[in-house]
Amino acid sequence: MMPGAAAASGRGTGGLVALRHLGWRHPEWWVLLAAAAAWMWMIAVPHPHASPHASHGGPGSGVPGAGWLAVMVVAMMAPLTVSGVRHVALSSLWRRRGRAVAEFMAGYLGVWIAAVLGIAAAWGVASHLLGSRAAVALAVAAAVLWELAPARRRQLARCERTVPLAPRGWRADRDCVRFGAERGVSCVATCWALMAACVAFAHSLPVMAILFAVRLAPHHQRLPSRALAVLGVCLAAVVGLAG
Amino acid sequence: MRDRVPPEMVGASEGRVPLAGVPTQVEVRVEPSARARFDIAAEAAPEPAALYLKVENVQGLRPAAIGYLVHVNVPAEADPTAYPERQVGTISTFGVPETTRSDDTHSGSGVTHSFDLTEVARHLRETGEWDPERLRVTFTPIRREPAGLRMDAAAVPDGDLDVGRVSVFQE
Numbered sequence: 216m217m218p219g220a221a222a223a224s225g226r227g228t229g230g231l232v233a234l235r236h237l238g239w240r241h242p243e244w245w246v247l248l249a250a251a252a253a254w255m256w257m258i259a260v261p262h263p264h265a266s267p268h269a270s271h272g273g274p275g276s277g278v279p280g281a282g283w284l285a286v287m288v289v290a291m292m293a294p295l296t297v298s299g300v301r302h303v304a305l306s307s308l309w310r311r312r313g314r315a316v317a318e319f320m321a322g323y324l325g326v327w328i329a330a331v332l333g334i335a336a337a338w339g340v341a342s343h344l345l346g347s348r349a350a351v352a353l354a355v356a357a358a359v360l361w362e363l364a365p366a367r368r369r370q371l372a373r374c375e376r377t378v379p380l381a382p383r384g385w386r387a388d389r390d391c392v393r394f395g396a397e398r399g400v401s402c403v404a405t406c407w408a409l410m411a412a413c414v415a416f417a418h419s420l421p422v423m424a425i426l427f428a429v430r431l432a433p434h435h436q437r438l439p440s441r442a443l444a445v446l447g448v449c450l451a452a453v454v455g456l457a458g
Numbered sequence: 459m460r461d462r463v464p465p466e467m468v469g470a471s472e473g474r475v476p477l478a479g480v481p482t483q484v485e486v487r488v489e490p491s492a493r494a495r496f497d498i499a500a501e502a503a504p505e506p507a508a509l510y511l512k513v514e515n516v517q518g519l520r521p522a523a524i525g526y527l528v529h530v531n532v533p534a535e536a537d538p539t540a541y542p543e544r545q546v547g548t549i550s551t552f553g554v555p556e557t558t559r560s561d562d563t564h565s566g567s568g569v570t571h572s573f574d575l576t577e578v579a580r581h582l583r584e585t586g587e588w589d590p591e592r593l594r595v596t597f598t599p600i601r602r603e604p605a606g607l608r609m610d611a612a613a614v615p616d617g618d619l620d621v622g623r624v625s626v627f628q629e
Contacts, residue, residue, distance in 0.1 A: 379622030
């Protein structure tokens, strides 16, 4: 039942109605739930190549499989899609709202999963050519420098871009997928270096948690602080090397 | 306290709408499943809930006018300025070029405007001109000339502004 009609009819018990209205007001709830589930899965099932020595070229310094990387992308990046999910959901006809959000997420996650596979492949080449220690140092330096780069600020602004969506038909499907993919491209352009640092530290959970906070912080700061972001990257590096 | 739900989109335009040097018009088709509630002129219809008109993603680098009057359901070929009771608001082109470009502080989305359509809808209902299936939205350019502001259909050089989508929401 559409929200307006249901609200007018007053059907349902108080608790169920309140829960339903909460879902209507926060269409992003299931995306955040999926991200939380992905984090819990990664805590319960560390990736097969994770080890305290992974970043130093020791045993277990390989790259995890595509499945694990996909779960990691959902955990790390899905929470950053809230504004895009809300735009798609609240700008779509009621009957296709869930579908619109799913299409948006498919476009977004598709871009990110492809990007992470590319970053993982690049890491493999770099660590083979330079050795793990030098490759880790390079990844951390790249993350710090990219946080300070003016070009990154432009990409970060583009992460909040909205586009008009066709209301119905195949054009609506196309627009939602394309919007998700465009958001994914902007997000990759903003966060590729942080993701490379995650790969460099063999997806250590503490490192991922710190870098996740670094990425999430600008959305909640009135003036995103590059100094705080750099400190966060350095903290992640220290934690990764100490681990 | 009544738990409020967000307004629901009941219809939107297809394709971009130019904002030119002459009035332009777009039709917003209401979704069939929403027409019953949107039919505020029906005999047994309750007092209409709030209605909103959203003009989304106004973008462009060269405005043809300093602003645009926004009217709904003006008869075809009529001068919109002769129907002030059907005007829902005004769009200013101030800031549109700046927000169209993507830079450190702008995402490149352009400007989005929302208007309260409720009173105009009530007027159209009372005059028997409310159509539950569609809404016709007209954009009339406002030009600044030496004698003052001019709002008419006289030809002026066209810019490149357009509207991404016009949508209607109902609470």
